Amino acid sequence: MTNLLPEVTVSLDGVFWHPLSTDADMLISRHLFPLAASVTRIQDQLDAIARTGQPGLMTFT
Secondary structure, three states: OOOOOOOOEEEOOEEEOEOOEOOHHHEEEOOOOOHHHHHHHHHHHHHHHHHHOOOOOOOOO
16 A cells, blocks of 8 residues: 555445555445545545555455
């Protein structure tokens, strides 16, 4: 996550961090709606990276 800027990606499987990383470890949520909830989780990760230089230990799903 620290070297792959998020590009919110939605598929039938859920919401992902980036279209090139639609593996389970980049799955933000299996629920598409409300999309704002997934965007908030991504922002929380970006804030953690900005503060510490490392992604927080977070299981998205």
